[in-house]
């Protein structure tokens with residue numbers, strides 16, 4: 001009997017894209033469709049490679065609905081395995097731990113998790129850019145004669161194009177001590193794959209569009225492992241359509257001009273992104289938004305670039321910056337900071353610094369780091385402050 005798995009990633013539950021609750025609901029719906037597909041296919045397990053939630057503080061309704069969805073799997077006797085992504089990653093306990101306590105999910109680790117007699121899973125949570133060089137990719141040995149799959153949440157090149165990648169794929173493949181048959185990845189939202197030195201590597205892609213330049217259909221990956229051979233099939237999710245409308249105004253163009261341009265497009269039930277260019281006129285971005293919504297669009301976002309300097313954006317890579325955290329980590333990665341500084345920085349950035357006891361926590365960390373640096377000798381005086 002072959003082992004069959006459904007690989008899902010980057011569901012970003014709780015994403016109120018463009019400030020819209022309807023979009024938040026779309027993200028939950030898409031996750032639900034993926035889970036229903038897993039039940040329908042009666043797979044042996046579902047594997048999620050991170051960014052289950054869009055933020056590290058998902059709301060209670062988002063958490064609740066996620067658990068409801070996962071319970072459908074539970075009822076069908078299908079386990080759900082996950083790792084933690086960069087969007088949801090907290091310093092200590094993870095929301096995935098909380099879900100694990102309900103019995104609806106299980107975290108993958110460096111210890112082998114055997115799905116069937118034939119397949120072993122491992123997981124390494126998202127590693128921040130500054131911590132990457134110190135990361136230890138050692139895994140506990142798998143049961144003999146099993147197909148090994150490591151799950152990670154990183155941007156690796158290949159298959160991620162060089163300009164979007166954070167690290168070469170070889171960083172992982174050269175350092176993992178176990179003979180890996182496959183590397184199932186999350187973080188990149190497009191569905192791409194490659195094979196390197198006998199290891200199959202791929203991204204399942206996101207289940208909803210997190211940005212308007214995520215144009216390709218959203219997918220999940222159905223994996224079948226038979227006799228040590230993996231085949232992967234993509235299943236397309238039915239997600240809400242996105243369209244972009246450009247309106248270029250000349251001096252004196254009024255509402256009827258904007259209406260004419262909008263009427264050339266079918267906006268019904270779609271996520272509509274409108275770019276206003278050309279001369280500044282009496283038509284406001286609010287007017288345009290209203291006109292689009294009145295024609296039945298689900299969500300409308302207007303980007304008003306009228307009257308400004310003409311900037312040539314054609315040479316800019318598309319894709320954009322996914323999160324401010326990523327940009328901060330990028331810069332920190334260039335700073336060559338000590339591990340302790342990075343840890344304190346992350347605690348301040350991601351935690352609730354107003355929480356009482358935070359200074360004690362930092363002091364403890366510093367003492368611990370000093371002890372370590374001075375080989376257990378209590379640090380004293382100016383020397384210890386270095």
Ligand SMILES: [Mn+2]
Nearest residue numbers: 010051087187
């Ligand atoms: Mn993501």
